[in-house]
Amino acid sequence: xxxxxxxxxxRDHLETEGLDGYLIDDDASDADQRYVSGFTAxxxxxxxxxxxxxxxxxxxxxxGRASKESSADSVSRLAAYDYQTLVAxxxxxxxxxxxxxxxxxxxxxxxxxxxxxxxxxxxxxxxERGLEVTVEPEGIxxxxxxxxxxxxxxxxxxxxxxxxxxxARAEELIATADVDGDGVLVSDGEALTSERVTEExxxxxxxxGCGLDDTIVACxxxxxxxHDRGSGPLEADELIVIDIFPRDKETGYFADMTRTFxxxxxxxxxxxxxxxxxxxxxxxxxxVAAGVTGAAVHDAACDVIEDAGYETLRSDPNTETGFxxxxxxxxxxxxxxxxxxxxxxxxLAAGHVISIEPGIYDPAVGGVRxxxxxxxxxxxxENLTDYRVGLEPTAE
Amino acid sequence: xxxxxxxxxxRDHLETEGLDGYLIDDDASDADQRYVSGFTAxxxxxxxxxxxxxxxxxxxxxxGRASKESSADSVSRLAAYDYQTLVAxxxxxxxxxxxxxxxxxxxxxxxxxxxxxxxxxxxxxxxERGLEVTVEPEGIxxxxxxxxxxxxxxxxxxxxxxxxxxxARAEELIATADVDGDGVLVSDGEALTSERVTEExxxxxxxxGCGLDDTIVACxxxxxxxHDRGSGPLEADELIVIDIFPRDKETGYFADMTRTFxxxxxxxxxxxxxxxxxxxxxxxxxxVAAGVTGAAVHDAACDVIEDAGYETLRSDPNTETGFxxxxxxxxxxxxxxxxxxxxxxxxLAAGHVISIEPGIYDPAVGGVRxxxxxxxxxxxxENLTDYRVGLEPTAE
Numbered sequence: 100x101x102x103x104x105x106x107x108x109x110r111d112h113l114e115t116e117g118l119d120g121y122l123i124d125d126d127a128s129d130a131d132q133r134y135v136s137g138f139t140a141x142x143x144x145x146x147x148x149x150x151x152x153x154x155x156x157x158x159x160x161x162x163g164r165a166s167k168e169s170s171a172d173s174v175s176r177l178a179a180y181d182y183q184t185l186v187a188x189x190x191x192x193x194x195x196x197x198x199x200x201x202x203x204x205x206x207x208x209x210x211x212x213x214x215x216x217x218x219x220x221x222x223x224x225x226x227e228r229g230l231e232v233t234v235e236p237e238g239i240x241x242x243x244x245x246x247x248x249x250x251x252x253x254x255x256x257x258x259x260x261x262x263x264x265x266x267a268r269a270e271e272l273i274a275t276a277d278v279d280g281d282g283v284l285v286s287d288g289e290a291l292t293s294e295r296v297t298e299e300x301x302x303x304x305x306x307x308g309c310g311l312d313d314t315i316v317a318c319x320x321x322x323x324x325x326h327d328r329g330s331g332p333l334e335a336d337e338l339i340v341i342d343i344f345p346r347d348k349e350t351g352y353f354a355d356m357t358r359t360f361x362x363x364x365x366x367x368x369x370x371x372x373x374x375x376x377x378x379x380x381x382x383x384x385x386x387v388a389a390g391v392t393g394a395a396v397h398d399a400a401c402d403v404i405e406d407a408g409y410e411t412l413r414s415d416p417n418t419e420t421g422f423x424x425x426x427x428x429x430x431x432x433x434x435x436x437x438x439x440x441x442x443x444x445x446x447l448a449a450g451h452v453i454s455i456e457p458g459i460y461d462p463a464v465g466g467v468r469x470x471x472x473x474x475x476x477x478x479x480x481e482n483l484t485d486y487r488v489g490l491e492p493t494a495e
Numbered sequence: 496x497x498x499x500x501x502x503x504x505x506r507d508h509l510e511t512e513g514l515d516g517y518l519i520d521d522d523a524s525d526a527d528q529r530y531v532s533g534f535t536a537x538x539x540x541x542x543x544x545x546x547x548x549x550x551x552x553x554x555x556x557x558x559g560r561a562s563k564e565s566s567a568d569s570v571s572r573l574a575a576y577d578y579q580t581l582v583a584x585x586x587x588x589x590x591x592x593x594x595x596x597x598x599x600x601x602x603x604x605x606x607x608x609x610x611x612x613x614x615x616x617x618x619x620x621x622x623e624r625g626l627e628v629t630v631e632p633e634g635i636x637x638x639x640x641x642x643x644x645x646x647x648x649x650x651x652x653x654x655x656x657x658x659x660x661x662x663a664r665a666e667e668l669i670a671t672a673d674v675d676g677d678g679v680l681v682s683d684g685e686a687l688t689s690e691r692v693t694e695e696x697x698x699x700x701x702x703x704g705c706g707l708d709d710t711i712v713a714c715x716x717x718x719x720x721x722h723d724r725g726s727g728p729l730e731a732d733e734l735i736v737i738d739i740f741p742r743d744k745e746t747g748y749f750a751d752m753t754r755t756f757x758x759x760x761x762x763x764x765x766x767x768x769x770x771x772x773x774x775x776x777x778x779x780x781x782x783v784a785a786g787v788t789g790a791a792v793h794d795a796a797c798d799v800i801e802d803a804g805y806e807t808l809r810s811d812p813n814t815e816t817g818f819x820x821x822x823x824x825x826x827x828x829x830x831x832x833x834x835x836x837x838x839x840x841x842x843l844a845a846g847h848v849i850s851i852e853p854g855i856y857d858p859a860v861g862g863v864r865x866x867x868x869x870x871x872x873x874x875x876x877e878n879l880t881d882y883r884v885g886l887e888p889t890a891e
Binding site for chain 2: 126127128140141142159160161163164178181183186187190191192193213214215216217218219220221222223232234236237238298301302305306310311312313324325326327348412416417419423424434435441442443
């Protein structure tokens with residue numbers, strides 16, 4: 100990975116706190132570890148940051164690849180610390196603690212800061228062996244990751260291009276479907292289901308080098324639950340929310356985009372909600388700039404939605420209809436990362452990549468959500484999304 | 496999820512230790528949490544097991560789906576504990592601790608066991624608020640998960656059928672490719688690369704409802720590093736290792752299978768290694784039965800490979816060639832789970848699903864690995880894999 104990682108805030112923290120190192124013990128799902136080590140692996144591995152370098156501890160299976168691909172200054176193998184013997188003697192739990200303690204000792208480390216999600220089993224095991232383990236509560240690595248380098252922006256743009264190809268394929272399927280006598284969309288002689296559209300989205304993404312775990316293609320009442328993935332036949336005269344958040348399989352960088360479509364006439368109230376959501380999205384975008392808080396951007400979206408007579412979590416923290424989520428979130432090696440564009444969102448900075456995605460939900464009407472991915476600049480933002488906003492689906 | 500989860504070993508542990516509950520704080524990547532709660536979500540959520548039920552704590556975004564889909568006895572929303580207000584007042588770290596402490600209090604819980612991978616930040620935060628947090632070192636939930644119910648076996652079989660379709664597509668591409676003057680495999684007028692075969696495997700899996708993060712299609716020296724995913728043109732007269740481990744997108748259950756192919760003549764030494772690997776695979780399979788240890792099954796594979804004159808990690812813990820990994824691992828909601836078929840592997844039990852996958856590696860020759868997925872029975876095993884073993888690729 101060619102990320103030019105600036106770990107100085109982390110090293111400053113270690114110096115201030117009088118700690119020898121920062122230790123991560125996780126697997127491929129940990130974006131911080133991937134960022135710091137320039138490496139990812141399906142099984143757990145350990146990354147140690149000291150003042151003089153980044154040091155990996157991996158299984159023999161990963162050793163060759165870690166030595167070739169990682170950005171670490173040194174790579175050690177579990178076998179060098181008699182891992183198998185220690186596990187056989189002391190069990191997986193204590194065996195691992197012993198290996199890690201020896202690895203830390205090799206690097207002159209007696210005290211470590213660890214991330215909040217560091218395994219309690221490992222922390223308590225190291226503490227039992229006399230090491231000092233302190234949680235780093237601020238999420239320093241997450242903060243560093245929030246500001247993207249030019250190289251990272253290129254990766255996110257590439258993922259977003261794949262996202263647009265997938266959205267275009269989904270929109271085309273909806274635009275060109277027939278409508279049967281029951282109002283069900285039909286394509287190639289069969290009902291066009293959420294599942295079929297999802298499959299076409301995912302195949303398109305795979306052809307562009309991206310994968311994903313989940314896609315949302317949610318019609319009618321399904322779309323009123325923002326995390327419902329949707330199922331069953333898509334129908335005319337209903338709102339259809341499509342939210343795609345692919346990840347490049349090679350680089351690991353995500354993109355995120357949502358569009359809402361309707362074939363036929365979803366009704367006056369649905370069209371009004373679409374128009375209000377679009378205005379909220381525009382108001383949020385117009386507010387974005389370095390130095391503005393994520394909370395202020397969220398407020399701008401809430402203002403529009405509340406003025407139009409809908410609830411938000413700001414006007415009623417317990418509402419289950421209206422605008423029932425945050426305006427956005429950071430996107431990078433995690434699909435949800437810093438900064439937050441929510442009531443708790445702090446200052447935005449140039450280089451932050453965030454989603455802007457207001458929506459209005461009600462099971463009786465369906466869901467509307469419009470989402471672009473943008474990068475914050477000194478005076479505003481650059482939109483990383485190149486995709487038309489519009490309720491009526493069209494085929495290219 | 497219809498898993499008939501037997502949490503009695505966990506509840507027995509709580510009673511023995513005098514603890515009120517078992518708490519998981521993780522996201523979709525945590526198979527234990529998915530198993531216990533019958534629920535999965537992209538963002539972190541919490542699962543509490545007490546003597547009288549399973550209780551979820553989720554964000555408002557997940558509340559609707561969790562109430563509908565999870566197997567929990569109760570579902571609570573973060574908003575019910577003023578999450579946003581507490582985070583705004585105390586920061587994300589302490590805000591979350593306060594919410595969790597209140598959630599535990601609501602369920603009458605003063606002391607919890609937690610899994611080894613429980614976040615240290617959460618553990619220390621709860622401890623600061625006076626709760627007792629003890630790591631459960633044995634992996635009781637993982638142990639429960641190791642023995643599959645009939646329903647779970649059906650899900651794994653379904654994933655394995657998708658795996659076989661994908662392997663057949665890969666084998667067909669290799670079998671039907673032309674060979675150009677440089678010995679490169681050519682299909683549709685272009686070099687048949689690892690990347691192209693991987694893409695066809697993954698599209699086939701998607702069409703069968705499965706996804707995956709990684710696939711291995713590794714030719715020549717690439718295949719000698721068991722975790723190298725492979726890249727570039729596939730060549731005739733070289734060993735090609737194909738390892739596919741898909742996951743059903745709906746149920747979350749994995750399958751795992753490896754075959755090694757060669758177009759043309761990979762040479763006498765490569766053919767010998769294939770033959771030895773096949774014998775090691777057969778010896779390991781013949782050893783499997785309930786009550787036999789994973790270590791004994793691993794030894795059976797090592798015996799064959801060492802007798803044939805190759806190193807194993809048993810004969811030389813530092814070897815980088817020969818048989819340089821374990822014979823197998825459990826497969827279920829995680830691709831690597833209990834039980835282990837390695838030097839530390841304990842008793843196998845009926846219902847354990849394991850891979851049997853010996854291999855022999857050397858950069859000078861390439862890699863050979865043969866892997867089936869099986870379920871342990873009282874007197875032996877049932878092979879969940881329906882795919883021919885053979886070095887020469889054939890098209891259906």
